[in-house]
Amino acid sequence: MSDIMTAKDLNLWYDKTQALKNVNIRIPENSITAFIGPSGCGKSTFLKTLNRMNDLIPTVKITGEVCYNGQNIYDGSVDVNELRREIGMVFQKPNPFPMSIYDNIAYGPRTHGIKSKVKLDEIVEQSLRDAAIWDEVKDRLKKNALGMSGGQQQRLCIARALAVKPKILLMDEPTSALDPISTSRIEELAIELKKNYTIVVVTHNMQQAVRISDNTAFFLLGELIEYGETEKLFSQPLDKRTEDYITGRFG
Amino acid sequence: MKKNKMIERAIHGVFLILGLLTVGCVLLITIYLVISGIPAITKIGLFDFLFGTKWASTADTPSYGILPFILTSVYGTAGAILIGVPIGFFTAVYLSKLADPKVKAFMEGAVSLLAGIPSVVYGLVGMLVLVPAVREIFDIPDGASLFSAIIVLAIMILPSIIKVSMTAIEAVPKEYEDASLALGATPVETYFRVSVPAAKSGIAAAVVLGVGRAIGEAMAVMMVSGNVPNMPSLFQSVRFLTTAVASEMSYSSGLQQQALFSIALVLFLFIMLINATLNFFLKKEKD
Amino acid sequence: MLSKKRKAYIGTMKTVMYISTGLTAMLVIFLVAYVFIKGIPHISWELLSTKPSYISGKTGILPDILNTLYIVIATLVFVIPLGVGAAIYLTEYAKNKRLVSVIEYAAETLSGIPSIIYGLVGMLFFCQFLGFKTSLLAGSLTLVIMNLPTVMRTTQESLKTVPQSYRDGAFGLGAGKWRVIRTVVLPGCVNGVITGCILSIGRILGESAALLFTAGFAHALNGFFEGLTSPGASLTVALYVYAKEQGEFGVAFAIAAILMILTLLINFSATLVSRYFAKKREL
Numbered sequence: 173m174s175d176i177m178t179a180k181d182l183n184l185w186y187d188k189t190q191a192l193k194n195v196n197i198r199i200p201e202n203s204i205t206a207f208i209g210p211s212g213c214g215k216s217t218f219l220k221t222l223n224r225m226n227d228l229i230p231t232v233k234i235t236g237e238v239c240y241n242g243q244n245i246y247d248g249s250v251d252v253n254e255l256r257r258e259i260g261m262v263f264q265k266p267n268p269f270p271m272s273i274y275d276n277i278a279y280g281p282r283t284h285g286i287k288s289k290v291k292l293d294e295i296v297e298q299s300l301r302d303a304a305i306w307d308e309v310k311d312r313l314k315k316n317a318l319g320m321s322g323g324q325q326q327r328l329c330i331a332r333a334l335a336v337k338p339k340i341l342l343m344d345e346p347t348s349a350l351d352p353i354s355t356s357r358i359e360e361l362a363i364e365l366k367k368n369y370t371i372v373v374v375t376h377n378m379q380q381a382v383r384i385s386d387n388t389a390f391f392l393l394g395e396l397i398e399y400g401e402t403e404k405l406f407s408q409p410l411d412k413r414t415e416d417y418i419t420g421r422f423g
Numbered sequence: 424m425k426k427n428k429m430i431e432r433a434i435h436g437v438f439l440i441l442g443l444l445t446v447g448c449v450l451l452i453t454i455y456l457v458i459s460g461i462p463a464i465t466k467i468g469l470f471d472f473l474f475g476t477k478w479a480s481t482a483d484t485p486s487y488g489i490l491p492f493i494l495t496s497v498y499g500t501a502g503a504i505l506i507g508v509p510i511g512f513f514t515a516v517y518l519s520k521l522a523d524p525k526v527k528a529f530m531e532g533a534v535s536l537l538a539g540i541p542s543v544v545y546g547l548v549g550m551l552v553l554v555p556a557v558r559e560i561f562d563i564p565d566g567a568s569l570f571s572a573i574i575v576l577a578i579m580i581l582p583s584i585i586k587v588s589m590t591a592i593e594a595v596p597k598e599y600e601d602a603s604l605a606l607g608a609t610p611v612e613t614y615f616r617v618s619v620p621a622a623k624s625g626i627a628a629a630v631v632l633g634v635g636r637a638i639g640e641a642m643a644v645m646m647v648s649g650n651v652p653n654m655p656s657l658f659q660s661v662r663f664l665t666t667a668v669a670s671e672m673s674y675s676s677g678l679q680q681q682a683l684f685s686i687a688l689v690l691f692l693f694i695m696l697i698n699a700t701l702n703f704f705l706k707k708e709k710d
Numbered sequence: 711m712l713s714k715k716r717k718a719y720i721g722t723m724k725t726v727m728y729i730s731t732g733l734t735a736m737l738v739i740f741l742v743a744y745v746f747i748k749g750i751p752h753i754s755w756e757l758l759s760t761k762p763s764y765i766s767g768k769t770g771i772l773p774d775i776l777n778t779l780y781i782v783i784a785t786l787v788f789v790i791p792l793g794v795g796a797a798i799y800l801t802e803y804a805k806n807k808r809l810v811s812v813i814e815y816a817a818e819t820l821s822g823i824p825s826i827i828y829g830l831v832g833m834l835f836f837c838q839f840l841g842f843k844t845s846l847l848a849g850s851l852t853l854v855i856m857n858l859p860t861v862m863r864t865t866q867e868s869l870k871t872v873p874q875s876y877r878d879g880a881f882g883l884g885a886g887k888w889r890v891i892r893t894v895v896l897p898g899c900v901n902g903v904i905t906g907c908i909l910s911i912g913r914i915l916g917e918s919a920a921l922l923f924t925a926g927f928a929h930a931l932n933g934f935f936e937g938l939t940s941p942g943a944s945l946t947v948a949l950y951v952y953a954k955e956q957g958e959f960g961v962a963f964a965i966a967a968i969l970m971i972l973t974l975l976i977n978f979s980a981t982l983v984s985r986y987f988a989k990k991r992e993l
Contacts (some may be wrong), residue, residue, distance in 0.1 A: 228881060230805040253427070257884035267875035269894050279893070280883040329879070336883055427886060433804055434888045442799030444792055445816040445862065448855045452823065455831045513730035521727065530731065532977065533738040539973040540741065541916030543946045544966045547953050548744060578737060585734070609712070612718045639824025641919040642946075646954055665826045665919070672830070672923055687830050691823070698822045702815065 174368050175178050176201040176220060176340060182227070182236035184217060191217045193394045195236075199387075204362060204371045206385035206402065208378060210417070214394040215374045216264075219342050222372065223259035240340075257284055260333035264324035264345040268317035268332070273309050276317045276328060279334035295335050304361050323354025330361065334369075341365065343373040347380065359384050361400035378418060382406055390414045444448060453691075459689030463487070463681035472685065478652040478662075480671060480679045487682045489667070490687065495655040496664045496693070499569060499644070500637040503576035507637075508630055510577075511584030515629075518585070519592045520614045538670035546646030549575045554647055561658055567649035569661045575643050581635035587632055591625020592618055628704040635697045638690070641665035664690045742970060749967025752960040761931045769952075769961050773929045776845060777942035780934055781925065782914050784850035785857065786907060792854065793861025794903060800862075801869040802891055817859040825920040828856050832924040844941040849925025853914055860913065861906035868902025869895065901987035908983065912976045915969065918946035927951055945969060 184192035192214050199205050204380045207306050209216035217226070224245060237244045246253055257280070268276050274312040277296040286292060296313070300306040305327040309320075317328055326346060333341060343362070347355040362371055362384050381388050382402060389399040390411075398405060398414045409415040440702075464472050467487045475488015518527050550567075553574055558566030595618045603613040619626070651658020652668055662670070668683050668690070675683055712720075760770030796813070804810045832852030833844075842848040861987030872895055880890040929948070943951065943964050953962035 223882070225878065225882065228878070251427070252885050253884040255884070256882055261878075261882035263875060263878060263882070264877060267873070268877040269876055269879060272895070279880070283880075283883060283885040283889055324983075332879075332883065431888055438795055438799040438803050441795030442804060442813055443791060444796055445813055445820055445858060447815045448858065449819050449834065452827065452831050452855075455834050456827070459834060510730045510733055513727045514734045517727035517731045521724075522731070530735060533735060533979075535977045535980075536742070536973060537734075537738055539912050539916065539977055541918065541946050541949075541955075541969050541973070543918050543949045544741075544745065544969055547949060547959075547962055547966055548741060550953060551748075552744065581734060608714070609720055612716070615723060633825075635822050639822075639826070640876065641824065641826040642950060646950070665824060668826055668830060669919060669922065672833075680987050684830070687827055691779075691827055694822055694824060694827075695819070695989055697820050701822065702818065 178239045180237040185233045187231045195396045203386040206381035206388045207374045209391035213391040215391045259340045260338035262343045274313040299331040299335040340370045456688045459684040463685040492664045498608040503637045503700045504574035507577035507580045515588035519589045542643040544644040549647040572648040576637045583632045587629035591622035595621040624708040631701040749963035752964035760980040772949040778944045780937045785853045788854045796862045797865035821859040829920040844926040849921045851925045857910040864906035865902040868899040872898035908980045
C-alpha cells in the first residue's frame with residue numbers, strides 16, 4: 173500500500189503555546205488510521221492540519237510539511253477549498269445545516285459547481301446509500317435534517333462528506349456524542365468505507381481503535397510517541413508511556 | 424482557481440468598507456462640526472463665547488454668550504437625573520426582583536412604550552397639561568420654564584434607566600443572593616445590600632445613559648421651556664444648548680449661523696465626554 | 711424575630727418601590743389615555759385622505775403620512791444592506807481585535823449622538839455639500855446614519871447565535887468564505903435583521919429634530935420618487951408645526967394618537983417576532 177499522506181517535522185503553535193512538536197507520520201491509502209491519546213494531547217489539532225481547518229483560527233502558526241500525494245498542502249499555490257473537497261471531515265458533534273436532508277447532501281456538490289437536478293439526485297441517493305442511511309430517510313428527503321436523531325445526523329454528515337467524492341475522510345471523535353448502538357453502526361460503516369476511501373479517525377475510545385483501525389498513532393503532549401500496526405501497538409508497545417496509557421494508568 | 428481567489432478578495436474588500444462605515448460617519452460628523460464650529464469661536468473669542476452671559480444674536484450689536492445655554496443644559500439634566508433616577512431605580516429593583524410575572528410583563532411593555540413615544544408627543548402633552556399646571560400650582564406668569572422641562576426630561580429618561588438597571592440587576596449571580604439569604608438576611612435586605620451593590624457599574628451606566636438622553640433632547644424641551652435665552656432659574660423661561668441650535672437655525676445666516684454651529688460643537692463635546700464615561704462603566708460591568 | 715430597625719428598613723424600601731412602580735405605571739396609562747381621548751375624536755377619513763388647503767381652511771395630513779412612509783422606505787433600503795454588511799464584516803471577516811473595538815466604539819458613539827446634531831450635519835453634508843437640498847432623500851440619508859448602529863448590533867447579535875459548527879461543516883466541504891456566508895450564515899441572521907428593521911422603523915417614526923432641517927416642512931402631495939427629491943414634513947414634524955406654530959391642537963393630537971397607535975403596534979410586533987424566533991430556535 174502506498175502512503176497517501178505524510179507529515180514531516182510538523183510544529184504548530186496557538187499564539188505562543190506549542191501544540192504539536194515535530195510530528196512525522198505516513199498514512200497508507202485505503203486503511204483506517206486511528207489517533208489516540210489523552211485530552212489535549214494534540215490528536216485533534218493534528219487531524220485538522222491535514223485539511224487545513226486550522227486556517228480558520230487566526231492565531232495558529234505552522235512549520236514543517238504535510239504532503240498529500242506528494243504535494244505540500246501548505247504551499248502557497250494550493251487551493252484550500254479544492255483540498256478540503258478531496259480531504260473531507262466529519263466532526264465530533266453532528267453538525268447538519270439547518271436545511272432539508274436533501275439540501276444538506278447537495279450542499280457540497282453545489283458548492284463545487286454541480287447544478288443539474290438529475291446529477292444531484294443521483295449523488296444524494298448514492299451518498300446516502302454509501303453512508304447506510306438511505307432506507308431510513310428516502311421518504312423524507314425534504315424534511316429538515318435537525319429533526320433526525322443524533323446517530324442519524326452523524327451518518328448524514330458522513331454522507332454529506334462523501335457527496336463531494338473525497339479521497340480521504342477525517343473523523344474527529346465521530347461517535348463521542350452517540351449512544352452505543354449508533355456507535356457500532358458508524359464503526360461498521362467506517363470499515364465498509366475503507367474499501368474506497370482512506371480514513372483517519374481521532375478517538376477517545378481505545379476499544380474503538382482496536383476494533384476498526386489498521387494502524388494506530390499515540391499522541392502525548394503534542395508529540396507522536398508511537399505509531400504502528402494497531403495489533404502490535406496494543407499487544408507489545410515499544411514505549412513505556414504507550415504501555416502506561418493503554419493499560420489505563422493515566423488519561 | 425485564481426479567479427475564485429480574486430472574487431473572494433473583492434468581496435472581503437466590500438465588507439471591509441461596510442465595516443468601516445461607522446468609523447467614517449463618526450469622522451464625518453466630527454470633522455463637519457469642528458470645521459463649521461471653529462470660525463465663530465475665533466471671531467467671538469473662546470472666553471466670551473463660553474462664559475458670556477448674554478445671547479442677543481439678532482440685536483444691532485449682537486452678543487454671543489452661551490453660558491445661559493450651557494448652564495440650562497447642565498441644570499436641566501441634573502434636575503431630570505435627580506427626579507428620574509430614584510424613580511427608575513426603585514422601579515427596576517421592584518420589577519426584576521419582587522414583581523409578579525404578570526405585573527412584570529405588563530410593566531416591561533409599558534416601559535418599552537414609554538421609550539417608543541416620539542418626543543414631540545411628550546412635548547405636546549407637556550405643553551397642554553404640564554405647563555398650565557405648573558403655572559397654576561406655583562402661581563407664575565408662564566409655566567413654560569426650566570421646571571417643566573426637567574419634569575418632561577425626567578419622564579423621558581425613565582425607560583433607559585429602568586431597562587439598563589434591570590439588565591444589570593438580573594445579571595447578578597443567584598449564588599450571591601443565596602449566600603446572603605442563608606445568613607438570615609430577608610429578601611429585601613438582600614436585594615439592596617447584595618444585588619444592587621453587585622450591579623453598581625450597570626446602574627451607573629444607566630444613569631450616564633440617562634444624562635446623555637437628557638442633554639441631547641431637543642424637541643420636547645423646545646415645546647415646554649419657553650425658549651428665552653435667560654440665565655437659568657427654575658421658574659423662568661430658558662433655552663437649552665439643543666434648543667438654541669434648533670430655534671434659530673431656519674432663519675439664521677452669517678456669524679449668527681456660525682455661532683449655532685459652535686453651540687452644536689460644544690454640545691458634541693459634552694456628548695463625547697458622556698460616551699467615554701458610559702463606555703468606562705459598561706466595560707467595568709463586563710469584567 | 712427581626713429587630714424594629716430592620717423591619718422599618720424593609721417597610722420603607724418596599725413602600726418606596728411600590729410608589730415608584732406605581733408612578734411609572736400611572737404615567738404610562740395617563741399618557742396613552744390622554745392622547746387617545748384628545749386625539750381620536752379628531753381623526754376622520756377626511757383628515758387622513760386630504761391635504762391642507764388654505765382655500766377651504768381645512769387640514770389634511772395625507773401628505774405627512776405619505777412623507778413618513780417614503781422616509782421609512784428610503785431609510786430602510788439603505789440602512790439594511792449597510793448595517794448587515796458591517797455586522798458581517800465584524801463577525802465573519804475581521805481578525806484584528808483592535809479594529810473591531812474601534813468599529814464598535816464608533817457604533818456606540820453614533821448611537822449616543824443627539825438627533826439635533828444629526829440634523830445639523832445632515833443639513834451641511836447632504837443638503838448643502840452633496841446638493842440634495844432640503845428633501846426627503848436628505849432626511850432619509852441622515853436617518854440612515856442614525857440607525858446604522860441599531861441594524862448593525864441586532865444583526866451582529868443574531869450572527870453570533872449561528873453555531874460555529876455550521877461554518878466548520880461548510881468549510882470542511884470545501885466551500886469558500888463567501889459561499890459559507892451566503893448559504894449558512896446569512897439565513898441564520900434573518901431574525902436580527904427583522905428586529906433591526908422594527909426598531910429602526912420605531913425610531914424613524916418618532917424622529918423629528920433630525921428631519922427639521924434636512925427634510926423640511928412642506929405638505930405637498932407627491933409620488934414616491936418625486937417626493938424623495940422634494941421637501942416634506944413627516945408626521946412628527948407636522949405635529950410640531952401644528953402645535954407650536956399654528957396652535958391647531960386638534961390636528962396635533964390626532965397625529966399624536968396615530969403615532970401612539972403605531973408605537974404600540976411596533977412594540978407588539980417586536981415582541982411577537984422575538985417570541986416566534988425563540989420558539990423556532992427551540993425546535
